Amino acid sequence: MKLPAQTWFERSTSRARDWPLARLRADKGVTRVSVVLPALNEEATVGGVVRMVRRLADATGLVDEIVVMDSGSTDATAEVAEEAGAVVHHRDHVLPEVGSRPGKGEVLWKSLAVTSGDVVVFVDADLVDPQPQLVTGLLGPLLADPQVELVKGCYDRPLAGAGAASGGRVTELVARPLLAQHFPELCGVVQPLAGEYAGRRRLLEAIPFRAGYGVEIAMLIDALQLRGLSAIAQVDLGRRAHGHQDTAALGRMAAQIVATVQDRATGGSEGAEITQFVRDGYGRYAPVTHRFDTSERPPMITVEGYTSAQALVS
Ligand SMILES: O=c1ccn([C@@H]2O[C@H](COP(=O)(O)OP(=O)(O)O)[C@@H](O)[C@H]2O)c(=O)[nH]1
Numbered sequence: 001m002k003l004p005a006q007t008w009f010e011r012s013t014s015r016a017r018d019w020p021l022a023r024l025r026a027d028k029g030v031t032r033v034s035v036v037l038p039a040l041n042e043e044a045t046v047g048g049v050v051r052m053v054r055r056l057a058d059a060t061g062l063v064d065e066i067v068v069m070d071s072g073s074t075d076a077t078a079e080v081a082e083e084a085g086a087v088v089h090h091r092d093h094v095l096p097e098v099g100s101r102p103g104k105g106e107v108l109w110k111s112l113a114v115t116s117g118d119v120v121v122f123v124d125a126d127l128v129d130p131q132p133q134l135v136t137g138l139l140g141p142l143l144a145d146p147q148v149e150l151v152k153g154c155y156d157r158p159l160a161g162a163g164a165a166s167g168g169r170v171t172e173l174v175a176r177p178l179l180a181q182h183f184p185e186l187c188g189v190v191q192p193l194a195g196e197y198a199g200r201r202r203l204l205e206a207i208p209f210r211a212g213y214g215v216e217i218a219m220l221i222d223a224l225q226l227r228g229l230s231a232i233a234q235v236d237l238g239r240r241a242h243g244h245q246d247t248a249a250l251g252r253m254a255a256q257i258v259a260t261v262q263d264r265a266t267g268g269s270e271g272a273e274i275t276q277f278v279r280d281g282y283g284r285y286a287p288v289t290h291r292f293d294t295s296e297r298p299p300m301i302t303v304e305g306y307t308s309a310q311a312l313v314s
């Protein structure tokens with residue numbers, strides 16, 4: 001690992017247990033904290049994640065609002081989330097004048113328009129047995145140091161029945177090699193694609209958001225380029241279990257990561273598409289081409305009517 005990344009890793013990596021509740025409550029002061037869950041068809045798990053955050057909020061006062069962003073679910077995600085204690089916003093009902101694009105990044109971008117936290121914590125809605133340290137650990141560096149603007153979680157992420165490091169397949173096979181090639185300063189980030197991370201609103205509203213799965217890698221690179229490596233920190237959150245997609249799905253995710261890094265590294269990619277192969281009804285291979293929306297939503301601060309402390313929900 002080259003020196004800047006090595007130095008950053010040693011200076012900017014902490015553990016969840018380094019941020020005890022007493023310190024967090026003392027550091028929080030008047031800072032408002034929003035927790036946002038992007039959710040697409042997560043009826044089986046979203047309730048457990050919301051309840052974990054709700055219990056943390058009720059017991060410590062560290063969380064001021066819990067929002068689930070419904071990404072176009074066709075199951076009972078919204079009902080389950082609301083029953084568990086979250087405020088639910090459907091992507092079509094937030095900034096309806098700009099329409100809705102498919103993908104995780106779209107709902108993360110729209111969440112900025114319907115939350116009021118100075119700090120926004122993003123937590124995936126497919127976590128299994130989620131622990132409060134996933135949230136408290138991420139808050140630590142942000143509440144303690146005003147210079148920090150983005151905190152990435154890192155953790156063991158085992159696939160079912162496999163070793164502690166078996167998960168994070170797109171991270172290990174695609175994102176990490178791409179960062180080594182194009183953004184070596186970020187090589188100290190253990191989980192660049194982690195779905196659990198937290199940002200200061202003044203950063204999040206100042207950067208564009210990729211519509212799909214490129215949102216995390218784009219945000220990391222943009223934070224580096226806009227604020228510098230010293231504005232980024234990471235916290236070892238221990239272990240994270242979540243729902244896992246199949247290899248073909250991760251291939252489509254990887255295509256979005258590659259297009260995003262290429263855009264950031266060379267100034268533009270010609271969209272993103274990937275042709276995968278399935279067996280048809282006769283047992284023969286059939287090509288299936290997927291095209292991805294590589295568009296980006298503009299920094300929320302440029303959206304007419306948005307103000308940092310005002311919700312825009314229709
Ligand atoms: O179009 C999408 C795709 C994903 N997600 C949510 O984003 C999180 C992470 O997505 P996913 O589980 O697909 O990624 P993985 O964790 O498998 O990498 C989950 O809460 C999803 O419900 C979303 O809101 N909209």
Ligand SMILES: O=C(O)[C@@H](COP(=O)(O)O)O[C@H]1O[C@H](CO)[C@@H](O)[C@H](O)[C@H]1O
Pocket residue numbers: 104124157166167168169170171172193194195196213214215216217243244245250253
């Ligand atoms: O890190 C990864 O390789 C992928 C896939 O993880 P697994 O191989 O299913 O453990 O998961 C992440 O990537 C997505 C794209 O950035 C994020 O949106 C997800 O939240 C994150 O889980």
